[in-house]
Amino acid sequence: LLRAHVQLLNISVLFTEPGVLKMEWPALSPDLNPLEKLWDQLSRRVEARNSALQNLNDLRAAFQEEWYAMPQQTISRLVNSMRRHRRAVIDAQGHMTSY
Secondary structure, three states, X not given: OHHHHHOOOOHHHHOOOOOOOXXXXXXXXXXXXXXXXXXXXXXHHHHOOOOOOOOHHHHHHHHHHHHHHOOHHHHHXXXXXXXXXXXXXXXXXXXXXXX
């Protein structure tokens, strides 16, 4: 249910904080995009709240609260896993991987 509403959010707003660097990634390469994994975790955290979100503003607020509560260790782990992900994509010659 929330996944459909996520598309309504302007993700660029969440990455306007000073010191947050935006990296360019191939558009159709989710295996090489740690943000795909982070969005999944973020969505799961919002869904786990079990709160009735009444409108888009409630949803936006929930995502922002969970974004700021996301442990830095989680983000670092995703970034640090990129070397393994890249190797898996190369080994699979661009085909699907287990990531």
